[in-house]
Amino acid sequence: MESDAGVKTSVVGVPSDLTLKAMNATHRVLLKLTGGHLGWTAARMPVLELTTTGRKSGRSHTVLLTSPVQEGRTWVVVASRGGDDNPPSWLLNLMADPDVEVGLQGKPPVSMRARVATTEERARLWPGIAADFQVYAGYQEKTYREISLVMLDPG
16 A cells, blocks of 8 residues: 555554464364365465474474465465565575475375575566455555565475
């Protein structure tokens, strides 16, 4: 959002860490209660489990994320954090250690290599993502930072 002076300003309504953790926990409960019959898609996108290594703790951290685009065997995820000006922790973790694990449809996780999309890749992918999944376009409008796209490539 821009002020009258043309300066981008942050908008209230970005989820807190507690809210994001609660949403992830609720999603996991849904998967468990339904035996995985519900919860592997959200808003017409496949859901995946991304496990990163904590850049400070060295411990594994797993989050559920949607993937608006898949290109061959590469999965694309959006590091939006609900339009927060701060990037999600999982993005900072994979930037420090790009070796991640990705679980799909409740199957055992596979090793993958994560990387932030190049400027050219983002320029090519973002317009389609923002058009097809307008929630991401709204998140981009809320924040000062350019929301990163992350490419999850087969290991």
